[in-house]
Amino acid sequence: MPNKNDYIAVFDSGVGGISVLRHLRREMPGERFLYFGDSANAPYGTRPTEQIQALTTAAAEMLMGRGIKALVLACNTATAAAAKSLRLRFPDTIIIGIEPALKLAADRFPGGTVGVMATPATLREGKFARLMERCDQCQVVKLPAPGLVELVEAGKADSHETEQLLRQLLQPWEGKLDAIVLGCTHYPFARDMIRKLLGRECAILDGGHGTAIHTRRRLEGEDLLREGPGEVIIENSTDDPKLIALCHRLLEDREQDEEGAYHGS
Numbered sequence: 001m002p003n004k005n006d007y008i009a010v011f012d013s014g015v016g017g018i019s020v021l022r023h024l025r026r027e028m029p030g031e032r033f034l035y036f037g038d039s040a041n042a043p044y045g046t047r048p049t050e051q052i053q054a055l056t057t058a059a060a061e062m063l064m065g066r067g068i069k070a071l072v073l074a075c076n077t078a079t080a081a082a083a084k085s086l087r088l089r090f091p092d093t094i095i096i097g098i099e100p101a102l103k104l105a106a107d108r109f110p111g112g113t114v115g116v117m118a119t120p121a122t123l124r125e126g127k128f129a130r131l132m133e134r135c136d137q138c139q140v141v142k143l144p145a146p147g148l149v150e151l152v153e154a155g156k157a158d159s160h161e162t163e164q165l166l167r168q169l170l171q172p173w174e175g176k177l178d179a180i181v182l183g184c185t186h187y188p189f190a191r192d193m194i195r196k197l198l199g200r201e202c203a204i205l206d207g208g209h210g211t212a213i214h215t216r217r218r219l220e221g222e223d224l225l226r227e228g229p230g231e232v233i234i235e236n237s238t239d240d241p242k243l244i245a246l247c248h249r250l251l252e253d254r255e256q257d258e259e260g261a262y263h264g265s
Contacts, residue, residue, distance in 0.1 A: 016186030017074030030228030045119020118183030
């Protein structure tokens with residue numbers, strides 16, 4: 001049985017889930033977090049669903065053996081492909097998934113136009129199609145962003161290369177979007193550049209903050225919240241010290257203004 005001192009595991013296909021870990025740590029500073037990024041197999045977003053499920057399940061099994069009380073899938077792609085099967089496989093563990101904050105955007109901008117930046121895998125899953133059906137009060141524009149995950153993984157979120165990629169993707173929509181939803185946890189690290197290209201009048205939404213609140217509520221409901229001191233362990237499937245250092249830098253960077261409510265499962 002889990003206890004209060006067990007870890008909250010946070011899983012992502014690479015470094016992107018650090019954007020969610022920042023919110024989790026701020027919401028629950030007394031918790032022990034075990035972050036695992038699978039950068040050796042990143043990006044997940046261009047892989048077939050069966051591969052994503054297999055990789056996510058293998059990571060979850062490894063983390064379950066480390067003594068955890070909850071697993072946060074801080075990866076939209078992994079959530080879409082594997083959250084349901086993981087809950088069936090591990091029914092006694094709290095498993096929190098994340099998905100694009102499209103419902104929040106639709107509620108805030110009824111009749112408006114909302115762009116959803118996400119990996120090709122997230123956008124093709126049935127889970128996203130069902131989410132779109134619930135948000136038919138606005139026009140949804142799918143904006144797949146292949147290559148952006150790799151740039152963030154390389155520590156180039158603020159680079160000229162990233163600006164070029166985003167300019168090609170977003171410039172046709174400048175002044176035409178009421179909101180853009182960041183449907184991959186890597187993307188918040190390029191938030192400043194996205195804002196520069198789309199303008200401050202375009203709301204930028206993601207589910208990181210709300211996912212942290214939902215995780216805290218689930219732990220409260222099971223009487224599993226811990227009171228400090230907190231701890232963060234960061235591991236990666238590559239064992240590359242540069243990637244570990246990048247994760248720590250991203251975790252400690254000044255928090256950008258971020259909007260979003262829980263729209264996960």
